[in-house]
Structures are given as structure tokens and as C-alpha cells.
Amino acid sequence: MNAPLARRAAAEGLGTAALVAVVVGSGIQATALTQDVGLQLLANGLATVFGLGVLIALLGPVSGAHFNPAVTLAAWYDGDDLSLREVAAYVPAQIAGAIGGAVLADAMFGRPLMELSTHDRSAAHLWPAEAVATAGLVWLIFGLARTGRAHLAPLLVASYIGAAYWFTSSTGFANPAVTIGRAFTDTFAGIAPASLAPFVAAQLLGAATGLGLVALTFGRRPAPARTPVAEESALAS
Numbered sequence: 001m002n003a004p005l006a007r008r009a010a011a012e013g014l015g016t017a018a019l020v021a022v023v024v025g026s027g028i029q030a031t032a033l034t035q036d037v038g039l040q041l042l043a044n045g046l047a048t049v050f051g052l053g054v055l056i057a058l059l060g061p062v063s064g065a066h067f068n069p070a071v072t073l074a075a076w077y078d079g080d081d082l083s084l085r086e087v088a089a090y091v092p093a094q095i096a097g098a099i100g101g102a103v104l105a106d107a108m109f110g111r112p113l114m115e116l117s118t119h120d121r122s123a124a125h126l127w128p129a130e131a132v133a134t135a136g137l138v139w140l141i142f143g144l145a146r147t148g149r150a151h152l153a154p155l156l157v158a159s160y161i162g163a164a165y166w167f168t169s170s171t172g173f174a175n176p177a178v179t180i181g182r183a184f185t186d187t188f189a190g191i192a193p194a195s196l197a198p199f200v201a202a203q204l205l206g207a208a209t210g211l212g213l214v215a216l217t218f219g220r221r222p223a224p225a226r227t228p229v230a231e232e233s234a235l236a237s
Helices: 007-034 037-063 070-078 084-108 126-146 149-165 175-184 193-218 228-236
Strands: none
Touching: 007 037, 007 084, 007 175, 037 149, 070 084, 070 126, 070 175, 070 193, 084 175, 126 149, 126 193, 175 193
């Protein structure tokens, strides 16, 4: 990822916007086509799997295709060559992109723009589900990186999110930016603003847990190898 920071932040914002547009737009389309909630969730989940896989493959070489503040923060904490300056550029871009994606989806279907969701998701059992979904996501992403299989991320990350739609009671948001963006659409995929804080807190807790799982199963991230110049500097000090 040698692109300038501005370009990488733009990729994160646009990628997150496209992801939320897929999630929200497919939810609107599904509810217009069928009243069967199971089919609605299936259509929404499949569209998300395909869309996310494409976006990771497209933008991964530019910015790493995080599209997710939990992943960005985990990458910084894990020492993944991501500075606080880069985190400060990525996270606002992801959140702004998520809101823009929700507005775009509503516009494409002729719905009111920036209509706050009334879809209450405040049940306490949803919070551990979000922690589990995010922990698994971080475990997968960093586990693939540690074992030299990051090239499988478009397929496996998208597949995991598709599975999380079904094995978690919360339908696996697993992403603070996407969660915030979905508060700006009163549609199938929406979440009421009052439900946001516990969801985001659970996701951040899940990200920390995911890093713990990575360390437990793959070991800590190895320290970067020192160059001869660095070795001499260390000895001189």
C-alpha cells in the first residue's frame, strides 16, 4: 500500500459507501419483492457477500480494504505499519462514507434522504452477538495475514460476513462505521440511533477479543527485522 494517504483514505470512504449502499439497497429491494422475512434476509445477505468480496478485491491493493474502524484500530494496535495519522484519516472517511452510502441507497429507491431509522435493536442479547461477530472477523483477517494467505480475504471475509448474517442474533453488523451509516435509513437494514452505542461498544470489545484470539492461535506479531544500520544504531545507543 504505497499510495498517498489521501488516496487511501478516499478508497476507504468510497469502499465503505459502496458497501453500505449494497447492504441498504438490497434490503430495500428485498422488502419490495417479498413479505417473507427469511427470503428478505437471504437476499440481503447474498448481495452483501458478493458486494463485499468485490470491494475487497478492488480496493485491497490501495488501502487494505478495511471499510471498518474496528479493523483499522486493530491493525494499528497490532503494529501493522499503520500510524495514528493514518487511523485519523481512515476512520472519519469510513464513517462519512457509510452515511453517504445509506443516503445513496435511499436516493436510488426514491426514499427520503437521511431519514433516521426507527428499527429498534436494543435487546441485550444482540450485544454479545455483535462482539462475537466482530471477534471472528478480526480473528479471520489477522489470521490470514499471519499465515501468508491474505490473498484469500475477498472470498473468506465475505463468506464469514454472509455466515454471520445467520449465526448471530444481530445479523452480524461487525462494523462501527456501517452501524452508524445504517442509522440514517429507515429501511430493512436500519438501526435506531438509540441502539447505536451498545452495538459499537460491543464491536470494539469484539475487536479486542479477536486480537487476543490471534495471539493465542498464531502467536504475537513478530518484530520487524533490523537492518545492519539499525543494528549499529542500537549498539551505539
